Amino acid sequence: MESINLENTLKALNLQYPPILDKKDHTKYVKDWREQYVGETSAVLRPVDTKEVSNIIKFAHDNNITVVPQGGNTSLCGGATPDKTGSSLLISLEKMNNIRSFNVEAQTITVDAGVILSSIHERVEEENLFFPLSLGAQGSCMIGGNLSTNAGGINVLKYGNSRELCLGLEIVLPDGKIMNLLTELKKDNTGYDLKNLFIGAEGTLGVITGITLKLFPLPKMITTLFVESKKIFNALKLLNIFKSEFPGCIESFELMPHNFWVVAKNNIENMVMPLEKIPEMGVLIDISSYSNHDIITNDQGEIPIINKIENVLAECLETDLITDATICKNQAQSKALWSIREAGAESEKKELEKSNLIKCLKHDISLPLEAIEAFHNDAQKMITSFLPNLKTIYFGHLGDGNLHYNIFGNGSLPDGFEGKSLELTDKLYEIVYKYNGSFSAEHGIGQLRKESLKIHKNNVAYSLMKTIKNQIDPKGIMNPGKVL
Amino acid sequence: MESINLENTLKALNLQYPPILDKKDHTKYVKDWREQYVGETSAVLRPVDTKEVSNIIKFAHDNNITVVPQGGNTSLCGGATPDKTGSSLLISLEKMNNIRSFNVEAQTITVDAGVILSSIHERVEEENLFFPLSLGAQGSCMIGGNLSTNAGGINVLKYGNSRELCLGLEIVLPDGKIMNLLTELKKDNTGYDLKNLFIGAEGTLGVITGITLKLFPLPKMITTLFVESKKIFNALKLLNIFKSEFPGCIESFELMPHNFWVVAKNNIENMVMPLEKIPEMGVLIDISSYSNHDIITNDQGEIPIINKIENVLAECLETDLITDATICKNQAQSKALWSIREAGAESEKKELEKSNLIKCLKHDISLPLEAIEAFHNDAQKMITSFLPNLKTIYFGHLGDGNLHYNIFGNGSLPDGFEGKSLELTDKLYEIVYKYNGSFSAEHGIGQLRKESLKIHKNNVAYSLMKTIKNQIDPKGIMNPGKVL
Numbered sequence: 025m026e027s028i029n030l031e032n033t034l035k036a037l038n039l040q041y042p043p044i045l046d047k048k049d050h051t052k053y054v055k056d057w058r059e060q061y062v063g064e065t066s067a068v069l070r071p072v073d074t075k076e077v078s079n080i081i082k083f084a085h086d087n088n089i090t091v092v093p094q095g096g097n098t099s100l101c102g103g104a105t106p107d108k109t110g111s112s113l114l115i116s117l118e119k120m121n122n123i124r125s126f127n128v129e130a131q132t133i134t135v136d137a138g139v140i141l142s143s144i145h146e147r148v149e150e151e152n153l154f155f156p157l158s159l160g161a162q163g164s165c166m167i168g169g170n171l172s173t174n175a176g177g178i179n180v181l182k183y184g185n186s187r188e189l190c191l192g193l194e195i196v197l198p199d200g201k202i203m204n205l206l207t208e209l210k211k212d213n214t215g216y217d218l219k220n221l222f223i224g225a226e227g228t229l230g231v232i233t234g235i236t237l238k239l240f241p242l243p244k245m246i247t248t249l250f251v252e253s254k255k256i257f258n259a260l261k262l263l264n265i266f267k268s269e270f271p272g273c274i275e276s277f278e279l280m281p282h283n284f285w286v287v288a289k290n291n292i293e294n295m296v297m298p299l300e301k302i303p304e305m306g307v308l309i310d311i312s313s314y315s316n317h318d319i320i321t322n323d324q325g326e327i328p329i330i331n332k333i334e335n336v337l338a339e340c341l342e343t344d345l346i347t348d349a350t351i352c353k354n355q356a357q358s359k360a361l362w363s364i365r366e367a368g369a370e371s372e373k374k375e376l377e378k379s380n381l382i383k384c385l386k387h388d389i390s391l392p393l394e395a396i397e398a399f400h401n402d403a404q405k406m407i408t409s410f411l412p413n414l415k416t417i418y419f420g421h422l423g424d425g426n427l428h429y430n431i432f433g434n435g436s437l438p439d440g441f442e443g444k445s446l447e448l449t450d451k452l453y454e455i456v457y458k459y460n461g462s463f464s465a466e467h468g469i470g471q472l473r474k475e476s477l478k479i480h481k482n483n484v485a486y487s488l489m490k491t492i493k494n495q496i497d498p499k500g501i502m503n504p505g506k507v508l
Numbered sequence: 509m510e511s512i513n514l515e516n517t518l519k520a521l522n523l524q525y526p527p528i529l530d531k532k533d534h535t536k537y538v539k540d541w542r543e544q545y546v547g548e549t550s551a552v553l554r555p556v557d558t559k560e561v562s563n564i565i566k567f568a569h570d571n572n573i574t575v576v577p578q579g580g581n582t583s584l585c586g587g588a589t590p591d592k593t594g595s596s597l598l599i600s601l602e603k604m605n606n607i608r609s610f611n612v613e614a615q616t617i618t619v620d621a622g623v624i625l626s627s628i629h630e631r632v633e634e635e636n637l638f639f640p641l642s643l644g645a646q647g648s649c650m651i652g653g654n655l656s657t658n659a660g661g662i663n664v665l666k667y668g669n670s671r672e673l674c675l676g677l678e679i680v681l682p683d684g685k686i687m688n689l690l691t692e693l694k695k696d697n698t699g700y701d702l703k704n705l706f707i708g709a710e711g712t713l714g715v716i717t718g719i720t721l722k723l724f725p726l727p728k729m730i731t732t733l734f735v736e737s738k739k740i741f742n743a744l745k746l747l748n749i750f751k752s753e754f755p756g757c758i759e760s761f762e763l764m765p766h767n768f769w770v771v772a773k774n775n776i777e778n779m780v781m782p783l784e785k786i787p788e789m790g791v792l793i794d795i796s797s798y799s800n801h802d803i804i805t806n807d808q809g810e811i812p813i814i815n816k817i818e819n820v821l822a823e824c825l826e827t828d829l830i831t832d833a834t835i836c837k838n839q840a841q842s843k844a845l846w847s848i849r850e851a852g853a854e855s856e857k858k859e860l861e862k863s864n865l866i867k868c869l870k871h872d873i874s875l876p877l878e879a880i881e882a883f884h885n886d887a888q889k890m891i892t893s894f895l896p897n898l899k900t901i902y903f904g905h906l907g908d909g910n911l912h913y914n915i916f917g918n919g920s921l922p923d924g925f926e927g928k929s930l931e932l933t934d935k936l937y938e939i940v941y942k943y944n945g946s947f948s949a950e951h952g953i954g955q956l957r958k959e960s961l962k963i964h965k966n967n968v969a970y971s972l973m974k975t976i977k978n979q980i981d982p983k984g985i986m987n988p989g990k991v992l
């Protein structure tokens with residue numbers, strides 16, 4: 025299709041915001057956050073409501089034009105970046121940022137797909153409610169993208185993935201039809217679960233335009249603590265102790281090992297270390313309570329939550345389960361500690377810019393909790409023997425078995441690293457599968473992990489995915505080159 | 509296909525248990541629990557493992573024979589009953605009743621589809637763990653059926669539906685292929701969510717043969733209380749008070765209004781009433797605690813949970829939110845009260861046998877919590893003006909907005925009731941939809957609600973469901989005549 029024709033036809037769609045046709049204004053839309061993928065688009069469209077999305081998709085469908093839906097463009101797998109052909113229309117949801125309704129009593133909120141995640145946090149907290157989805161990109165990622173990728177984050181341990189936080193969806197299908205599955209109901213068994221098919225489909229089956237979310241009571245107090253142990257195994261034992269001592273109150277349980285701290289220290293200005301020296305195996309823990317002066321009993325009687333945490337930690341120190349610990353005295357201390365954890369990907373990015381590495385192999389894996397230590401040992405053996413001068417920096421959501429297990433060159437790029445990187449990743453995934461894990465825990469597939477999906481996904485499931493894709497999007501116009 | 513041929517061909521499958529071919533041995537398999545549907549089958553097959561299920565389905569697929577999968581046969585919608593043609597094979601999962609693995613540390617269990625729900629409860633409680641799915645039929649329903657219908661029950665308020673309790677599935681597809689989606693992982697974003705497509709599909713897309721379930725810590729103590737209020741609105745206010753006073757601890761919140769108690773009293777031998785007289789609007793509440801002498805603070809300081817419950821109830825009595833209340837003193841009292849609630853459907857069945865009614869209109873609806881009172885008022889107006897002598901008996905899971913809203917004749921069958929029953933149900937569902945509710949909250953569609961699905965389901969979603977069914981089961985052999 026000639027661009028002059030496209031310009032005229034797009035005008036006929038009569039969108040409230042004009043299409044962005046000039047290539048030089050496309051930069052922020054066609055490049056992914058990690059700058060691994062740079063694509064092109066024929067036009068960036070910014071619909072203001074579901075009807076406009078529907079009109080665009082119908083137009084694309086009738087004219088066999090591919091479309092790439094995009095939220096905050098924070099995918100770590102190139103899931104929202106168009107390919108280099110420049111033939112796709114890019115639909116940015118950024119102008120669809122209304123809160124449609126907020127039912128405080130029922131603890132639900134219905135929003136446009138383009139609402140930024142942190143705006144939802146702020147709005148619901150005004151009413152003493154809490155939306156638990158929380159991740160590093162929350163200031164720029166959009167809720168539609170979060171649902172399209174079934175985002176995880178730091179609170180999955182207690183509240184589940186994005187999927188579990190969603191009551192209803194509104195979707196524009198690949199033929200432009202609007203499917204309204206928005207509901208506040210907790211129970212609805214009227215036929216197949218279509219909602220969950222679109223959650224995590226990364227825009228390959230349709231465009232999510234509206235979402236009804238579950239909200240929760242805002243905890244009255246969060247106590248943040250940081251502990252050091254010697255081994256992952258000890259950290260996992262600690263998790264079970266905390267889960268039984270503070271049932272339903274462990275909001276997050278984040279692993280921050282030695283190498284993570286080294287990179288953080290190199291790249292975060294004025295960073296304050298929580299403990300005297302760089303911790304061996306650090307764990308960041310949030311414990312919630314719902315009363316101002318929360319009291320929880322133990323065998324010795326009734327003690328306030330801080331005292332109880334201190335007692336539990338003292339016991340763990342005595343038995344050498346942990347080697348050091350600190351409890352944040354105020355919100356500022358807690359925020360400072362969390363900002364280090366949340367800057368994990370950002371710090372790594374800066375570290376890469378400083379060094380002369382051109383490639384860092386990022387992995388977002390999950391494992392059964394009891395298999396993490398054995399996996400790590402096997403993986404380290406494999407990496408050491410694969411090439412010299414490779415360094416692993418890992419961190420992640422230990423409570424859910426989710427590790428960001430990243431491998432990069434130590435100081436300089438080892439010979440052959442560039443050519444052998446796929447081989448290295450495959451070898452790592454083989455170990456992941458040996459321990460019944462997954463090679464994509466929360467980032468999804470996008471462009472980055474398509475090949476891995478083909479290799480490692482159960483054959484029957486992969487072929488059923490293809491069947492479903494072909495049936496729902498027979499023309500293959502939705503987010504081409506992603507997932508399948 | 510001639511029965512003699514079938515007999516020989518089935519022999520060739522070499523199943524561990526021989527096919528039941530004699531019609532007179534089919535009775536318990538071809539009649540639903542409520543005796544609304546009586547069908548026929550050419551043979552009842554009882555596979556012992558997934559391979560046998562796969563072989564049976566492959567045989568049926570290759571020979572264009574329809575199959576009806578069946579668990580405990582406790583569907584309230586005829587979901588597991590074959591049609592009257594007698595041409596379907598019935599696959600009972602009753603011989604697949606092994607616990608495949610139990611990971612106490614990770615709090616997960618993997619079981620065959622034919623394991624009876626209460627057996628799972630018993631097994632995990634031995635290890636101080638808890639599987640929360642709980643419903644009236646738990647002594648005979650099977651976990652595969654629970655997942656196939658996304659069963660709800662009394663603990664959805666805190667733990668979610670069956671769907672939320674399932675980590676992984678093993679499914680035999682309509683061509684006999686085995687799809688192994690069994691996993692213990694909390695996070696796995698490798699492609700489309702196929703698992704949830706089969707949960708709640710009522711055996712129309714394949715046969716669930718294995719399930720990995722999430723387990724929870726067993727509460728150390730459950731306090732059961734029963735309160736009386738005058739109106740649903742008051743009961744809902746009470747729910748919000750309890751949710752904020754005992755966050756994360758309200759296990760269930762069940763509505764048992766006046767008419768429910770009248771029927772219960774007529775049909776349960778030696779029933780002990782919890783309060784002096786039959787309550788107007790009764791609510792049965794379970795509150796969990798995880799410590800032997802649980803202490804929760806309120807503004808006045810620290811008080812044990814029983815004291816706290818008493819204080820909260822006293823305040824509610826003072827403000828006339830409730831009119832009477834009692835706290836069970838021991839497990840026996842609690843069990844007695846719960847057995848009345850759980851016998852809800854059974855008592856109604858007995859009441860029908862005693863009277864000369866030939867039809868009772870059962871409805872399993874859900875509503876946004878804040879709309880329940882208005883719905884009930886509208887519904888009662890409609891029912892009163894529809895025909896004389898109609899009586900509504902409703903009860904249900906108020907915490908999830910799920911009501912079992914049953915209409916039947918008061919003493920004798922009103923003229924025209926039989927012929928007009930569908931019309932009455934449709935009028936009721938119109939009111940349900942007016943308030944953004946659902947006409948099937950937890951029982952599913954089966955045979956009973958197929959027409960309602962066609963009328964009331966969103967058109968786009970209904971047609972997408974058909975697309976998916978046709979694609980996954982192109983020969984239409986799976987559980988014919990159900991759902992679509």
